[in-house]
Amino acid sequence: MAICAQGNYWGCGWRCWDAALSGWMIRVGRIAKNCMADAVAAVTGVRLGKRSLKYFDYGKVAATFLNTESGEAVRIVALEESRALADARYPQIENKKERQFRAYGEADDTELFKVERVQVAYGEMDAPGRPRARITCARCVEGVNDGREVKTKGGELLCRACALGGYYKKFEPGTAV
Ligand SMILES: [Zn+2]
Numbered sequence: 001m002a003i004c005a006q007g008n009y010w011g012c013g014w015r016c017w018d019a020a021l022s023g024w025m026i027r028v029g030r031i032a033k034n035c036m037a038d039a040v041a042a043v044t045g046v047r048l049g050k051r052s053l054k055y056f057d058y059g060k061v062a063a064t065f066l067n068t069e070s071g072e073a074v075r076i077v078a079l080e081e082s083r084a085l086a087d088a089r090y091p092q093i094e095n096k097k098e099r100q101f102r103a104y105g106e107a108d109d110t111e112l113f114k115v116e117r118v119q120v121a122y123g124e125m126d127a128p129g130r131p132r133a134r135i136t137c138a139r140c141v142e143g144v145n146d147g148r149e150v151k152t153k154g155g156e157l158l159c160r161a162c163a164l165g166g167y168y169k170k171f172e173p174g175t176a177v
């Protein structure tokens with residue numbers, strides 16, 4: 001999910017929209033090769049570090065733009081069919097990247113993307129800028145920002161890794177990775 005840095009999707013309007021679409025061209029143009037998030041960041045100015053860009057690994061090539069003031073949101077997804085477009089349109093061009101560059105540059109937006117209005121669950125703790133709250137995990141004693149902690153039945157505040165299991169675990173010598 002990319003949150004428009006200006007916090008005003010419809011206000012900054014089609015500039016953001018165009019920028020998102022241009023991100024694809026930039027991707028094709030190798031500036032942000034293979035990374036949708038990099039392409040969106042490059043053309044819209046949203047940043048992970050500013051918390052105006054949020055990354056969710058769903059294994060999909062998609063971006064959602066949210067107007068943080070009005071709550072309106074738009075999601076853009078690359079169409080699966082668009083992958084075949086370059087080969088179908090320019091079979092005579094041998095270089096795959098050149099084929100894609102030509103085809104994607106000329107294609108209509110509707111040939112490349114699905115665009116839909118969506119709703120995004122968004123609260124104060126998700127807002128760009130400095131963290132609003134911070135606690136210390138009662139088990140690992142690491143800091144947790146913005147309400148991402150879990151309260152146990154006993155009232156203990158734990159980080160998600162301690163409470164629910166994380167994507168990592170402590171390295172134990174002699175065990176298989
Ligand atoms: Zn913890």
